[in-house]
Amino acid sequence: MAHDAAYHWPPELMALLTDTIPLLCRSKDDVVDFLRGAGTSEALLGQFRQQLAVDRGAVSKYRIAREVLRQLNEQGDQGLGVRRALLRRVTEFEDFSTCWPDDQLKARGLVGQIRQVVGVKDSFTRMQQERDREHEARLADRRAAEEERRRRSALYSDLRAQLTALFPMEDPHKRGLELESLLNRFFALDGIGVRESFTLRLEDGEAAEQIDGVVELDGQTYLVEVKWWAKPLDINPVSRHMTRLMTRADVSGLMISASGYSAPAVAECERFLALKVMVLGELRELVLLLEREESLADWLRQKTRNAKLDRRPHTLLGVDF
Structure with missing residues (x-):
């Protein structure tokens, strides 16, 4: 039943409490003490104590209960603690032998009704609290998703700025190293396992093989080679990378070129697909991924x-379709 938000007890509960409390107390003084025991202030009870002292017949147990409960209800949140304590005293009442004999059965029935009303109200309260928790959880998930989106966007922006700064660099070796480092961060942004560049050496310490990097995705390991040349890569660097793959079990290949690939190099990779997975990527594809903030x-x-x-190792995603 709808009621003013300041009224924490709905009318049906108010009526039950007004009828019950006088039955639980044999005398008018007992009603006042029952209310005081729940924390009701003397400011509310004082007038009734005075009336009882002057003329006990001028006020009934029901009037005392009705007036005090009404004022407690009108206190809103300020009286919430007293209302809860008073309701607890009524619902936990067990010793009906303290009531007048003729009132015991009726008092027991009214207390049972109040317990039922409170139980239903508590059930609705718990359901509302659960709905509120679910709502807060959804809000928290949305906030977390938005925060993650902003974080990723900032990282994409930072990577774009770093990549742009590579183009005017005149030292090709330094530029290549910077590009390798940038790509490692780009891979890591998508949760791809990364092992940065390393060198395999012979027993005498001489470098035998330089690996630009290794990435792992969906249980598949890729040996990565990055080239920033002025002309399209010919068959020689591509073949050297395929040779590295043949000396390792269960390893695929990924090459990334800033200048594309020659037709013979692509054709050689197509034939190699019968033996190993070989993927040819271009730097311009990654530039577009960064600009669009898409998943590597x-x-x-x-x-x-x-x-x-x-059997197409060289497809320009986002570029040719």
């Missing part, structure tokens, strides 16, 4: 599917 992991998955199923 999804890009590599699609490139790998194209290589495996369509």
